[in-house]
Amino acid sequence: MLKSTIMPMAAAIALSLFAKPAVSQSLFAQPQGQGGSSVILATKNDGAAREDASQRNQAKPKKTAPVQAAGDPQETYEIFSVAWKNEIDADGDGYTFSRQLEFDVDVSSGTYTIYAQIYVKAATTSSYTLLGATPNFQITGNSPNDKQLVGIYGGAPQLNDYRIRVYRAGSSVVQAEADLDDFGELEAERFESAANDLITHYNYKIYDAWWDDESDSDNDGYDGYRKLYFDVDVASGTRSVYAKIYRKTSTSSNYSLYFTTPNFLITDNSTADRVWIAVGPPNTSLSKNDYDFRIWVIEAGTDFLVANLSQWDNGDLDDQSFESEGTAVSESPATRIESFQLEQNHPNPFNPETTIRYSLPSRAQVQLVIYDLAGRVVKYLVSEQQAPGEHSAQWNGRDDAGNSVASGVYAYRLTATPSFGAAVTLTRKLTFMK
Numbered sequence: 343m344l345k346s347t348i349m350p351m352a353a354a355i356a357l358s359l360f361a362k363p364a365v366s367q368s369l370f371a372q373p374q375g376q377g378g379s380s381v382i383l384a385t386k387n388d389g390a391a392r393e394d395a396s397q398r399n400q401a402k403p404k405k406t407a408p409v410q411a412a413g414d415p416q417e418t419y420e421i422f423s424v425a426w427k428n429e430i431d432a433d434g435d436g437y438t439f440s441r442q443l444e445f446d447v448d449v450s451s452g453t454y455t456i457y458a459q460i461y462v463k464a465a466t467t468s469s470y471t472l473l474g475a476t477p478n479f480q481i482t483g484n485s486p487n488d489k490q491l492v493g494i495y496g497g498a499p500q501l502n503d504y505r506i507r508v509y510r511a512g513s514s515v516v517q518a519e520a521d522l523d524d525f526g527e528l529e530a531e532r533f534e535s536a537a538n539d540l541i542t543h544y545n546y547k548i549y550d551a552w553w554d555d556e557s558d559s560d561n562d563g564y565d566g567y568r569k570l571y572f573d574v575d576v577a578s579g580t581r582s583v584y585a586k587i588y589r590k591t592s593t594s595s596n597y598s599l600y601f602t603t604p605n606f607l608i609t610d611n612s613t614a615d616r617v618w619i620a621v622g623p624p625n626t627s628l629s630k631n632d633y634d635f636r637i638w639v640i641e642a643g644t645d646f647l648v649a650n651l652s653q654w655d656n657g658d659l660d661d662q663s664f665e666s667e668g669t670a671v672s673e674s675p676a677t678r679i680e681s682f683q684l685e686q687n688h689p690n691p692f693n694p695e696t697t698i699r700y701s702l703p704s705r706a707q708v709q710l711v712i713y714d715l716a717g718r719v720v721k722y723l724v725s726e727q728q729a730p731g732e733h734s735a736q737w738n739g740r741d742d743a744g745n746s747v748a749s750g751v752y753a754y755r756l757t758a759t760p761s762f763g764a765a766v767t768l769t770r771k772l773t774f775m776k
Contacts, residue, residue: 436532721740
């Protein structure tokens with residue numbers, strides 16, 4: 343499995359796209375359009391654009407004639423627009439550590455699957471070097487909703503020129519191309535490394551992702567609920583991060599944000615700091631379909647993307663079957679449980695048996711335990727993952743060994759740990775009488 347890391351190159355630049363890389367550096371890409379326009383890197387004010395670059399951009403008109411598709415007389419392709427977005431320039435010297443290159447590819451008619459290669463060269467040289475290739479994506483006519491957004495990271499401080507080449511999926515024939523002769527935005531762009539930009543850089547990776555606790559009530563192969571686990575590592579020390587989970591149908595090219603986690607701590611390559619989110623209630627239920635997932639990890643307090651994982655890197659994120667189960671109707675406003683609740687047992691006092699009722703607003707890991715007043719465990723009644731809703735358990739006045747307990751007052755404690763957020767603990771007392 344490909345490990346997702348972000349690392350500065352010793353050379354001029356590092357390209358990042360969500361794909362299995364064609365070069366040694368790690369890659370990520372964010373498709374734009376409906377549901378796919380989330381900003382992940384910090385945005386720099388457009389008014390702070392480099393002075394000499396803006397002058398060149400005004401002086402260089404975009405080439406308007408589309409490139410004829412080689413070997414395909416019916417269709418023509420064109421790189422219609424290019425723009426830079428979401429710059430990080432921590433020291434304000436005009437050299438950015440990272441930016442995102444947005445480009446829009448059009449085709450004369452129809453819908454086609456394509457991919458792009460990004461090339462770079464120093465502004466003082468004439469030879470381009472391949473940075474990497476995007477995964478396949480779809481374009482339709484001259485739609486503005488199929489733009490691609492590619493992250494680029496800096497190396498040694500210098501000016502760089504860029505070239506974009508577009509290919510039909512499965513082909514090595516260039517269908518369209520753009521470079522500094524077509525767009526001023528691809529000429530003499532200033533980049534530098536994280537260290538030069540005074541950014542403290544840590545090496546992160548998402549070590550693994552996997553699923554657990556599936557729920558398929560109608561046994562049709564489509565789950566209404568699952569836990570998505572993932573384990574984030576850092577080269578050394580303890581860091582605070584958060585994650586964004588994206589999803590798309592397997593036949594679509596556009597991801598949309600599904601869930602943003604709170605901040606959580608990771609330490610070295612520990613497996614004890616793994617986290618999980620619920621896919622399905624209490625989060626959004628997914629309509630019946632097959633889905634691909636993507637995980638982005640971001641440093642807490644910043645918009646700095648530090649690690650990513652997609653279906654290209656981990657097969658567990660590819661082609662997962664979900665549906666909205668019938669139990670979702672319980673989430674209507676009239677019946678929704680708003681908080682964790684623990685009711686007084688009934689009957690109380692009791693002999694020989696009493697019922698303890700409790701309610702969960704979301705799926706949680708639940709423990710319901712009887713204690714004596716000295717705090718010693720008497721009986722575990724519940725210890726399992728439970729769905730949202732109303733629940734109950736019975737106690738017959740016996741301990742875990744099956745022995746009848748003495749008459750007196752005991753405590754019963756509910757501990758519920760939801761997918762994210764702090765565990766909830768509720769305690770009441772009951773009386774057993776012989």
